[in-house]
Amino acid sequence: MGRVVIVTGAGQGLGRAHAHAFAAEGYDVVVNDVGPAAETVAAEITAAGGSAVATSGDVSDWEYAESLVRTAVDRFGDLHVLVNNAGLVRDRMLVGMSEQEWDLVVKVDLKGHFCPLRHAAAYWRAQAKAGRPVSGRIVNTSSGAGLMGSIGQGNYTAAKAGVVGLTLVASAELGRYGVTANALAPAARTPMTEAVFADMMATQGAGFDAMAPENVSPLVVWLGSAEAGGVSGRVFEVEGGRIGLADGWRYGVRRELDRRWEVAEAGKAVLDLLAEAEPPTPVYGA
Template structure:
């Protein structure tokens, strides 16, 4: 298969369903050889013995592409390393890492259990770190050996991580952490030929159908803005050697692409000395009056 990713090797995590599945299919259509990772879990994180990764591999091969399945738990450091090694052993290299795996356990903050918090932070945040850490070491070693790669990492954050979402404290915190990880990795890995970006997709998946219901439903006719396949061409371009962008977060919804601008320094004042507690309030109130009003939290 030929396309903008011809000859490149990719890992897509959480690629058995939803966004990850569409990413894997699109990358393969664009010529990439794909390691299709899925741990095979239910929406709540329980193990599902019918791992859908094999079906995605079969679909890619049926279209003439190359793919292999992987069942690693991406938040397990050793398993994540073995997944990266599988790509290298199978196809001789690794060029692309798409971190997508995750699940939700939505609760209002006062009802969230420690186990629910830990599980969501683990799968999203550590599940991004572990594959990225192992892939980064491989790319650093390649660069030091004089084979500087044109590697690309696409992480998955969310509007919940950028603005917050009522009833999703753990998910919002994890996705915000992924944004910070993306910015740091983009800076640290640039010297090794690695570009790192994140997408904030809005699409109909198992996670969003329960959270947003009818707003994610497919239309009876016309353009289906919530089809997860709409997001994947952006991922494919970011994964290409022709993409030079790094350290950015890009929101994708239907046909809309938006560059997120994130935190920037706003109005400020410097007293030149330590503030008195009784005096600082009036100064902060003046600064707030000059500052941009934050966009509302989802669900507020």
């Protein structure tokens, strides 16, 4: 029996590229999306000699996410990899953002990661407790916006920053069961980012397509492999031919007293700390 992967949001863009890349490596692929595109991608994989099944549904729905994991196990006998890729944007400045625009993005982009992760984790824990070997891999999709912030994307930034935090906790909690969790901050041309990268594509010459979503997939496939068992709790930036490790929050310079600070003292300490510290990476679009 080969390895089995679920790819959410696999009807187009990055998810479609990931699904095809896993299939090319011999994985059985569960292709998820909210519409008929999942069937199209599964048919493409099958026509190319691969193994795939399509399932349509909202990954932020608790019961559907549970059924998604069950589909993998019932159809292919096991589950080894969960690639959480489904997402959407509703860009607007904070002062004009509606409650519905906030709720929808956080629901799909953050809860839509948690629900499949939760049910996959429960499956792997049960396997481990039954004494069966587990080689579980979770690959979550964050964004440069989630790492640095992005003007006009307060909802998306919050959700994608939440994905990073969720990944760190999943790595810490699930390692005992043989499960790793990592996240990506990919840059690629997809239906969701076409407008963002339009100027970049206009200036790109012939040859290597640095914005092709297929450039991201080799890293995703490797992180899903049995060989990647020693890598967990990490965030990778990937674009074109570049792979980088993103360093997150860590303890920085400090000042300390053995008593409560006075207001003026606290202010001076802050200014001293800022003078010593590295400046933060600018918010995208600032």
